[in-house]
Amino acid sequence: MFETTREFAESLDQKDELKAYREEFYLNPETIYLDGNSLGLLSRRAERSLNEIIHSWKDLAIDGWTSGENPWFYLSERLGELSAELVGAKKHEVIVTATTTTNLHQLVATFYKPSGNRTKILADELNFPSDIYALQSQIKLKGLDPKEHLVQVKSKDGRSIDEVDIIEAMTEEIALIVLPTVLYRSGQLLDIERLTKEAHKRGILIGFDGCHSVGAIPHYFSDWGVDFAYWCTYKYLNSGPGGVGSLYVNQRHFNHVPGLTGWFGSNKEKQFDMEHEFVPADHAGAYQIGTPHILSSAPLIGSLEMFSEIGIKRIREKSLLGTKYLMHLVEEELSGFNFTIGNPLDEERRGGHVSLEHHEAARICKALKEHGVIPDFRAPNVIRLAPVALYTSFVDIWNSVQIIKKIMQEKRYEKFENKRDVIA
């Protein structure tokens, strides 16, 4: 069991098998960074691979597409292969391309085929807004009204979605289901396998937004039979601001022509034939549209090396220990300050971050930043704190809780307005 002393935190750090990886990252010695669930930190390896790509541009110019250590023409496929293990997919089922929101548009444009009675998309009311906007616009593009054709499963407590409610909503009118793996605010991890099985029993296709789980949690998309998934790489995978997105399509769907076609989805042998008849790649690469964003893909080359060295299971183990330890300290040290832990406590249902609720959350976040702890705030009342396996130490977690305690005891948040800044 945990103890509340600093020495105990130090002993956890000593035993930590991943502690050497902290040295791989650029950490600001003045701050404790707990916002890797929003934007991951820069690693030396990501910086190196970005520099290498810049050099390939400098040295090779147009020839960089086909020569050098990482020919740009094949980079998206190569990164897809390198990320496949993180999501439990076959190598050719993943492509690293575009952004989360555009990948969702692409996948819904491909897999949403309203016909007969089955005309609706099932989502939930707590998903990230960009996903909901994309679903609404895809429904409109089919000439339908999102008010009627987008069904959003309700949350009973404003934090989590009950799988039973989702399954009940899988009616004969549902053509497609799109859900998050982990909810961005509360950190609830949905039962992806169970939901996929239930959807398929009813003849419904199902896809997942993995932004808040990929790089923190193992997935088995292929074995579970998930139809498609999409995620970003700038959170737990540390690819940098605006880093490239990724998608997975189960190989049984490789016969579909993507809803949104462009020449980078072509069979690579054919692409430069410049014919007007589109010949798609016979793998997830078909879902690419235009020229890949090489500079915002490059950091992933170095970053993913660390994930394959360590393996996602060990990353999950440390992440679970970090969130468990953090929750323990919150309970022991912050009782009496009106905090509520909003994320599920159960390991099977908990993502990579802790969701601390408080009616003064916005200004507590501001005070934390002033005292060198970087969390983020999500309206209306959530402070998200992510101990990231690769670079957050147990002493960081201990120090953060001590700083929160001081801010609460001395009411240091009172000088701020309880309103978010532009982003958090």
Ligand SMILES: Cc1ncc(COP(=O)(O)O)c(C=O)c1O
């Ligand atoms: C769950 C989720 N979906 C979608 C997005 C939007 O991603 P992007 O802006 O990269 O398209 C984000 C993050 O911004 C997110 O957290």
Ligand SMILES: Nc1c(O)cccc1C(=O)C[C@H](N)C(=O)O
């Ligand atoms: N994508 C972001 C951005 O462009 C600016 C600031 C934050 C973000 C984020 O990723 C936010 C994040 N998806 C969230 O869970 O709130």
